[in-house]
Amino acid sequence: MPDPVRHYGNAIPTYAFACHAVELEVDRETGEVKIVKISAAQDVGRAINPMAVEGQMEGAVSQGMGLP
Secondary structure (H helix, E strand, C coil): CCCCCCCCCCCCCCCEEEEEEEEEEECCCCCCCCEEEEEEEEECCCCCCCHHHHHHHHHHHHHHHHCC
């Protein structure tokens, strides 16, 4: 935890290692964007509940698609 006076230290005790890549098409005339393919990879270690891990990854992709 960071020092409350000097604000020095690690505020985030854990880190996630992930990579997301998107292939898309852009209509130069209208600016419309079409997602062609999305790939996501995360280093999760040993997944105790693989379906939950998959759901979290799918949720992250969906949330990322919704950003303006």
